[in-house]
Amino acid sequence: MIKFIATNKWFHNHHVLRNINLEISKGEVIVICGPSGAGKSTLLRTINKLESIDDGEIIVDGMYLSDPKTDLTALRAEIGMVFQHFNLYPHKTALKNITLAPRKVRGLGKKQATEKALKLLERVGLTHRRDAFPVQLSGGEQQRVAIARSLAMEPKIMLFDEPTSALDPELINEVLDVMVSLAKEGMTMVVVTHEIGFAQKVADRVVFMDDGEIIETGIPPDIFVNPQHPRTRNFMSSVFHIPVFGETEEEK
Amino acid sequence: MITGVKITLILLVSTTISSLLLGTVIAIMRVSRIKVLRAFGTLYVEIFRNIPGLFWLLFFYFVFPDLLPPGLAIKLNTYTYYPVVAGIVGLTVDNASYVSDILRSGRLAIPHGQREAAISTGLGRVQQYIHVLLPQMFRAALPPLGTRMVHNFKNTSLCMAITAPEITWATQQIESLTFRGIEATAVATLFYILLAGVMVSIIITLEKVLKIDISSISHSETAS
Ligand SMILES: Nc1ncnc2c1ncn2[C@@H]1O[C@H](COP(=O)(O)OP(=O)(O)O)[C@@H](O)[C@H]1O
Ligand SMILES: [Mg+2]
Numbered sequence: 001m002i003k004f005i006a007t008n009k010w011f012h013n014h015h016v017l018r019n020i021n022l023e024i025s026k027g028e029v030i031v032i033c034g035p036s037g038a039g040k041s042t043l044l045r046t047i048n049k050l051e052s053i054d055d056g057e058i059i060v061d062g063m064y065l066s067d068p069k070t071d072l073t074a075l076r077a078e079i080g081m082v083f084q085h086f087n088l089y090p091h092k093t094a095l096k097n098i099t100l101a102p103r104k105v106r107g108l109g110k111k112q113a114t115e116k117a118l119k120l121l122e123r124v125g126l127t128h129r130r131d132a133f134p135v136q137l138s139g140g141e142q143q144r145v146a147i148a149r150s151l152a153m154e155p156k157i158m159l160f161d162e163p164t165s166a167l168d169p170e171l172i173n174e175v176l177d178v179m180v181s182l183a184k185e186g187m188t189m190v191v192v193t194h195e196i197g198f199a200q201k202v203a204d205r206v207v208f209m210d211d212g213e214i215i216e217t218g219i220p221p222d223i224f225v226n227p228q229h230p231r232t233r234n235f236m237s238s239v240f241h242i243p244v245f246g247e248t249e250e251e252k
Numbered sequence: 253m254i255t256g257v258k259i260t261l262i263l264l265v266s267t268t269i270s271s272l273l274l275g276t277v278i279a280i281m282r283v284s285r286i287k288v289l290r291a292f293g294t295l296y297v298e299i300f301r302n303i304p305g306l307f308w309l310l311f312f313y314f315v316f317p318d319l320l321p322p323g324l325a326i327k328l329n330t331y332t333y334y335p336v337v338a339g340i341v342g343l344t345v346d347n348a349s350y351v352s353d354i355l356r357s358g359r360l361a362i363p364h365g366q367r368e369a370a371i372s373t374g375l376g377r378v379q380q381y382i383h384v385l386l387p388q389m390f391r392a393a394l395p396p397l398g399t400r401m402v403h404n405f406k407n408t409s410l411c412m413a414i415t416a417p418e419i420t421w422a423t424q425q426i427e428s429l430t431f432r433g434i435e436a437t438a439v440a441t442l443f444y445i446l447l448a449g450v451m452v453s454i455i456i457t458l459e460k461v462l463k464i465d466i467s468s469i470s471h472s473e474t475a476s
Contacts, residue, residue, distance in 0.1 A: 048371075048372055050368055050371065050372070073374055073375075073376050074374070076371060076372055076373075076374045077373065077374025078374075079372065080372070080373075081368075081369075081372035083365055083368070083369065085363075085365055087363070087365035087366060087368065087369035088369075089366065089369070089370075089383075089384055089388075090388065091387045091388055091391060091462075100373070100375075100383055100384075101373035101374055101375060104375060104379050104383065105373065105374040105375060105376075105379075146369075149369075149373065150372075150373065153373055153374060159372075
C-alpha cells in the first residue's frame with residue numbers, strides 16, 4: 001500500500017530523512033515513535049506529499065509520488081490526515097467541517113453529504129455537537145470531529161501525527177477509542193504516537209526513528225520491552241519509564 | 253445636489269466592490285508560489301500605494317484617453333459619464349492596493365495547518381481559497397477593511413477634480429452659481445455624515461454576525 005525506497009530528504013543542510021526503506025501493507029497499523037526532531041512528522045507528511053523528498057521513491061496505492069503525471073489531488077483525497085492541533089476550519093460548524101470535502105471533491109449533494117456526516121458524528125459520539133463551532137468544542141471533541149472529517153472521504157489510508165499529544169490526559173482515551181475501532185475495522189493506518197497502550201493493542205509493527213533514520217522495526221513487545229538497539233533502549237527507558245532488563249544506570 | 257448624492261453613491265458602491273475584488277486578486281498573487289505573480293503583485297502595490305489617488309484620477313481622466321487610438325479617445329472624451337467612469341477606475345486601483353495589503357496580512361495570520369487540512373482532504377487550490385482561506389482572511393481583516401472602505405468613501409470627493417458631479421462638486425457648483433455656499437455646505441455635510449453612518453453600521457453588523465468565527469480564529473492560534 002505504501003512503499004519507501006531509499007528515501008532521503010534534506011531541509012537545507014539538515015539531513016532529516018536518511019535512507020528510509022519501509023513497506024506497509026494494506027490493513028496494517030504502523031506506529032512510529034522516537035525522540036522529538038527524529039523526522040517522524042516529516043516521514044508521515046511525505047506520504048501525501050505535504051513534504052516532497054529529494055532522493056529515492058515513495059509508492060502509494062500503486063502511484064509513484066515523484067511521477068509528475070501522478071494526480072496528487074486525487075491521491076490526497078484517498079489519504080486521510082489527522083493533526084496534532086486538529087486544524088478544524090474555525091468558521092465552519094462541526095457538521096460543515098465534515099461535509100466540505102465530500103461535497104466539493106466527491107461531488108455529493110447536500111443531503112447525501114449531511115447524512116454521511118451525521119453517521120460519522122454518531123460514530124465518534126458527537127451527534128449532539130453537530131452545530132457547534134470548533135471554538136465551542138473541547139480538544140478531544142475537536143480531534144474526533146477532525147477524524148470524522150477525514151473519514152468522510154472514505155480514505156484508503158489514515159495518517160495520524162501525534163493526535164493526542166495536545167490533549168489533556170482525561171480527553172486522550174475518547175480519541176484513542178475511535179482510533180482503535182478504526183484499526184480493528186482493517187483501516188491502513190500510520191500513527192506517530194507515544195501512546196504505548198494504543199500501540200500494544202492494535203499496532204502490527206512499531207517503527208523507532210532517531211535522527212532521520214529508522215533504527216529498528218518490530219512487533220510492539222519487541223520494541224517497547226525488548227529493544228535491540230541501544231538508542232531504542234535509551235529512548236524507551238527515558239520516555240516510558242520502562243525498566244529494560246535492569247540495565248539502566250539507576251538500577252545498577 | 254440630489255444628483256451629487258446619487259453620483260457619490262454610485263462611486264462608493266462600485267469602487268467598494270471592485271476594489272475588494274481587485275484587492276483580493278492582488279493579495280492572492282502576493283502570497284502565490286509563482287514568482288512572476290508575486291513580483292507583479294508587489295509591483296502593483298508599490299506603484300499604486302505610493303502615488304496619490306488624486307494623481308490616478310487625473311491620469312485616467314486626462315491622460316489615459318490620449319494613450320488610446322484617436323477614434324476611441326474622442327468617444328471617451330465626449331461621453332457624458334466619462335468623469336464618473338474615470339473616477340471609478342482611479343479610486344479602484346488606488347483603494348485596491350490598500351485592500352490587498354490588509355487581506356495579505358489576513359492570509360499570513362492563518363495557521364499553516366488550515367491549508368494542510370484542506371489539501372489533505374483533496375481540495376484543489378481554488379477550492380482551498382474559496383472555502384477555507386478567503387473566509388478566514390476576510391474575517392480577520394474585517395476591522396481594518398471597514399476603516400479602509402470609509403477612507404475610500406471620503407476619497408470619492410476627489411472626483412470633483414475631474415468634474416464627476418458628486419456631492420463636493422455639486423456643493424462647489426451651487427456656491428459659485430448661487431452664492432448660497434453655506435447652505436450647500438451644510439447639506440453636503442449632512443449627507444456625508446449620513447452615508448458614513450450607514451457604512452459604519454453595516455460594518456458593525458458584519459463584525460457582530462461573524463464574531464464567533466473571529467474569536468475561534470484567535471483561539472486556534474493560541475492553541476497551536
Ligand atoms: N519546514 C521545515 N524547515 C526546516 N526544518 C524543518 C522543517 N520541518 C521540520 N524541520 C526539522 O526537521 C527535523 C525533523 O522534524 P520533524 O519531522 O518534525 O520531527 P518529529 O516529528 O520527529 O519531532 C527537525 O530537526 C526539524 O527542526
Ligand atoms: Mg512531529
